[in-house]
Amino acid sequence: MDVKMIISLFFCFLLLGCNTSENNQIKVSIKVVDSYTHEPRVNDRVKVLIGKWGFPTRQYEQIGEYYTDSSGVVKLNLSKDERYSFMTFGANHAFGSDEYKKGELKNNQQVVIEVVPPDKKQFKIEE
16 A cells, blocks of 8 residues: 555656756747848848757757748747757848747747848958
């Protein structure tokens, strides 16, 4: 009888201690804008990477690739317990990025990434 009670208590604590992924999910929107005009950038590609520890440096795994809508926004459900890097790629080598540590992203947060237009870059890319 005592063994059954101990085992049932153990499983109760085990179930209560489990942290479900639904509790860790947050909604984040990524808005991509032009750094000079602050107009939204439409149809830019947004790459979402998750940071992992590696040797000798941090490693990044791609978890998704999305395109901005007509308002320059991508909406995602992410885990608040991970490190994320967002990279945007547009026409003519337009580029922007941002990175957030574990716990920095909040629920319903909007991340704004400013993209430098290709004609305003300090260096030229030869094709």
